[in-house]
Amino acid sequence: xxxxxxxIRVLLAVIVAVLYLADQITGLAALILGVIAVIxxxxxxxxxxxLYSLLKLSTVKKED
Numbered sequence: 748x749x750x751x752x753x754x755i756r757v758l759l760a761v762i763v764a765v766l767y768l769a770d771q772i773t774g775l776a777a778l779i780l781g782v783i784a785v786i787x788x789x790x791x792x793x794x795x796x797x798l799y800s801l802l803k804l805s806t807v808k809k810e811d
Contacts, residue, residue, distance in 0.1 A: 748790065748791070748794050748795060748796055748799065748805075748806055748807065749805075749807045753791040753794065756788070756791040757788065760784035760785070760788045763780045763781065763783070763784040767781065
């Protein structure tokens with residue numbers, strides 16, 4: 748997982764947290780977005796996304 752990809756995932760997780768804490772999202776939407784945010788944080792921390800592996804995707808820059 749590339750650096751930009753990891754940063755975007757963390758940023759999205761932070762946005763979800765802020766929206767939740769500001770009571771802008773509640774109920775089922777908050778639960779679903781919260782789970783996705785946690786997944787984003789975990790995959791960013793370990794630098795690996797199982798879905799990318801299954802789809803054979805990579806966001807790591809290739810050196811020329």
